[in-house]
Amino acid sequence: MKPILVFQTDFTYKEGAVCAMYGVVKSVDRELEIIDGTHEIPQFDTWSASYRLYQSMRFWPEGTIFVSVVDPGVGTPRRASVALTADGYYIVSPDNGSLTHVHDAVGITAIREIDENVNRLKGKGTEGVSIFHGRDLFSYCAARLASGIIEFEGVGPAYTVEEIVMHTMHRPKLREGRAEGILEINDPNFGNIWTNIPTQKFLEAGFKYGEKVNLTILHDEKEVFSEPLIFDMSFGDVSKGEPIIYNNELMLVALAVNQGSFTDTYQIRYGPDWTVVFTK
Amino acid sequence: MKPILVFQTDFTYKEGAVCAMYGVVKSVDRELEIIDGTHEIPQFDTWSASYRLYQSMRFWPEGTIFVSVVDPGVGTPRRASVALTADGYYIVSPDNGSLTHVHDAVGITAIREIDENVNRLKGKGTEGVSIFHGRDLFSYCAARLASGIIEFEGVGPAYTVEEIVMHTMHRPKLREGRAEGILEINDPNFGNIWTNIPTQKFLEAGFKYGEKVNLTILHDEKEVFSEPLIFDMSFGDVSKGEPIIYNNELMLVALAVNQGSFTDTYQIRYGPDWTVVFTK
């Protein structure tokens, strides 16, 4: 079977952009299967684009092609690329930081810049358009790759993976009885916030499910939260409305309020300027 | 053909959760067809989850498998189950009230608790995760059932349908010239509100399309609205901006403002504490 195309963008479904992209795919090959990853990445946020790829990719069949279009630099000299990951997925995306987490955690083994002369939509009157590569370049090229019209080599010229545009990654620091990291991303629906600290290392540092842990959160090095909270396996291990430190869906240490919002309750956001320190 | 999987959750599309779930399904069996029912059930609202299943299920082919994940008790001892309805659909869901309307109106004839030893995702590093049964348990088990890898008996141990967790249902009371019920649910997009009174019984009680009806709404037994309104077949039977009593899509008596919002205009919500009385 031909690989599935999974799309993520910051376009929303409020107008016809997604519909136009999907039409391009189906016009290349009616058989191709399209799945919405999400079209609600925060606008221009290549960090979130990068994280969402990392969060969901591993659950898909090998060979799946991810089309990620969060592209604030569309029409500027940033590269439009197709990356091949160490575990056998393709990512069709602007090379603008959107590849960071997958390259850091899994590894990108090869990357090619899309050749617009070959892999750009023609015949629809959009040859003069510079602002919708999601439709004219990424969807079209991804569909050709999925359909087998081109192989990976047919995308365009290869460049070295060292050239991939990367956001700065922050490593957690753990020692017996202490773990320090950043608030790396949120769950914007439920108001949970995820650290970059692996739960396995957290457990190895001596923290135990069911015990209280001292949590301090700093924003720009200024303390904004300091409380002992229960560390446990699920939200329901504390009462409704109570905060909890829990093991999230990616086996990372995370913060939640049971049936509430940690981010709204405590006005905590995420990013490299948000530091967390856990002590026993 | 293999049964379709129709999903409803309170996850939204704001991050990668839905994408991860669908990846799990496709990794079980590439052929399976996934349809979004909705991912915008109000958070933790098992009443709405229950109603939305009831609202849409009958329109699907027999054998369709509904995966409903509104799961405030994830990781607690609430049961994760697969139910079989009297009209031949499957519902894969936490047994937490989400099955209420279908069980009440159609009937659930058999239910089984998902055996985590057999029907939980393995090999993706999520064995230690307790907070995402939508991905690790419900999607995975539903995909196995749809694919034919397991039969219904392979889900896990059966339990009696009398044990199903039910919300309290409220019955309307009708007599000649009078109908009393509750505001059971809303249409959150258009601001319409639906009662639990069947239009057929309403007509039998002597109410007639095109005639004025006295409507009183009580909240916690206190009157909050009392006006004679036209009862008719469609919104356009009153002027734009005017309120109307109408026959809704499920043949229930409902309240709307033509091209407006009844709920916003009159500050009316829904639930068992919202009573409606119609008199001639």
Add this chain to the structure above:
Amino acid sequence: MKPILVFQTDFTYKEGAVCAMYGVVKSVDRELEIIDGTHEIPQFDTWSASYRLYQSMRFWPEGTIFVSVVDPGVGTPRRASVALTADGYYIVSPDNGSLTHVHDAVGITAIREIDENVNRLKGKGTEGVSIFHGRDLFSYCAARLASGIIEFEGVGPAYTVEEIVMHTMHRPKLREGRAEGILEINDPNFGNIWTNIPTQKFLEAGFKYGEKVNLTILHDEKEVFSEPLIFDMSFGDVSKGEPIIYNNELMLVALAVNQGSFTDTYQIRYGPDWTVVFTK
């Protein structure tokens, strides 16, 4: 292969309406492929419905069937129709202005009113419902057409294309060094606003990429914006936060703020009462 069904409505995914419609399609024919165009057309806004069809239709394979349900007059005598376009697409829609742009720009060559006696859902207890033609009429009829159960002639009686309900279209006026038009529609996600002025004609009038252009915006003939702005090919041709006149995805002159929102920054909306004048 059977034609794809592309849906657009103003229903959102907040409740079970879309799910019920798609169930109807799949109950007619399991093989039919359904794609979300958008379910976030602004409520009752047949102008936007019309524009979104025009915006995306050309990118789909010939024969694709678009089901457009923005239907403020549901249950009133407005016609429920299937239109055939000059380029070979079908549109299943209320004939209420939703066909305007496609008919104006491409041409509708034949149109038929849906015969409710033949092409309305039966056997699901919704025969008495007047307010959900999206489910009971449009989806059902579209599925029968896509499936080959009926031909176009089987939709119902033909009527002349001159009878199609049209919104008023506004034509741009261009001469050397001057272009006048309206703000025809927005991109509600990114806050861009699109004029009705073709970029090709704009270039022919002497405007050049990379040069400053004097832009005046009038609302109800009162000046609300007057500034010289750069006209260029993409957002990134000005600094972040700066306004720009650009060539949009449909080769029309449009207004944006780079990585910002033109509509929010300058409080500019769209519609026939919003006039734009560009001069050198």
